[in-house]
Amino acid sequence: MGMYLNPGKQRFQIAINSEIYVDKTGLINHLNSVINTNQRYVSVSRPRRFGKTMAADMICAYYDRTADSREIFENRKIATNSDECVSPWDINLNKYDTIRLVMTDFIKTDVDVKESLKRLSRRILDELHQEYPSVTYEEDDFSFSFEKFYAESKRQYVIIIDEWDAIFRIRLDDKVGQKQYLDFLRDWLKDKEFVALAYMTGILPIKKYGEHSALNMFDEYSMTQPMQLAEYTGFTKSEVEKLCEVYNMDYSEIESWYDGYKVSDNVPVSKRQLYREGKYEGHIIDIYSPLSVVNAVSSGLIKNYWNKTESYEALAEYIRRDYDGLKEDVTLLMNGGSVKINTSSYQNDMTTFNSKDDILSLLIHLGYLGFDDNTNEVYIPNEEVMDVFKVSTQNKEWVGYFKAFEKSEELLKYTWVCDENKVADLLEEFHNKASNKPDFKRHSCIIEKA
Structure with a gap:
């Protein structure tokens, strides 16, 4: 077991040992359906507190060939809800060399991006060499060296990158470094035979340059378009109802404080005619903020838990920007209204804003706003987030x-x-x-x- 290569199942084991654990292993059934296909590049963006890291740990535990994790998964939803007509739930269990990276371990404010990427390359190649010592590799050519290890081992890789967007949050204005980073990921991953699955997770969708994504081989599952992964975006209504029952909590209070994110799953083929006629909305799923729900049911206290992971100044900084109509829109939102926006011009970073719509689009991805993709309207999703808006507009x-x-x-x-x-x-x-x-x-x- 290495730090990056085949890191094992321990992180996920710790999660399921916790007093409150909500089973999201069904996500792996979708990943198994895209592994070794053209859809094997998966990018998932969600706000903080929405379980991104736990999902990455779960994926590691499932695919890592050294993990021996059958006991962990065989009684979980992946096994009990799996459609055997498609594929057995364990078809890829512990089958792949798995690489797990957390980009905040490498991207630093005081370290040049090129040096950070060299450090990342050196550490991964070192672990690969320990596993496959007969392979000679070129330290200065990461992608080529990776190909050589694959040629020797004949084992494909599942590559999991957590906090993939750290560079856009930590080095906000380093446009050169950001481009170097995106080029590094593209050269390493795009169209490579050794990639069985690439799974990236972060807060922001993939960075655009103009109208185009810099990593266009990835399918994106975001807060505005989660598609097949909608039910894994956060806690669902049935999951929260079950927690409220176990912990003797008032569901209506939990709903008022932590619900409000509505996301759209794919419309089933059999329902698409009804959907076109405006008679089907079964694909719309209510999503709850997971960490806040866990804190509330474990403590018995309904209150704002947002400030454990975000400062009020973060929101205040964005909504005071001098874009025509932004403050009027925020005022309307805080009075229970909704605002129609155009998300297409947002460049998926934290500095490139050309209109109020770009600011409001960012706030969707940060979790400050809900988004109705039927009407293209944003709104404040719940009492907890409203509380953050109230504090952020006190001056x-x-x-x-x-x-x-x-x-x-x-x-x-x-x-x-x-x-x-x-x-x-x-x-x-x-x-x-x-x-x-x-x-x-x-x-x-x-x-x-x-």
């Missing part, structure tokens, strides 16, 4: 926006009941404020949204 720059929204609601109410005097008074008040301060556009924008 005085937001006061005018909230007051304007309150007035717009008044105007809407009196317009609805045809109280022409109140409507006239409010319009005059807006006009007077616009005459004294250059904020009439702000008020009128919020009124229009309301």
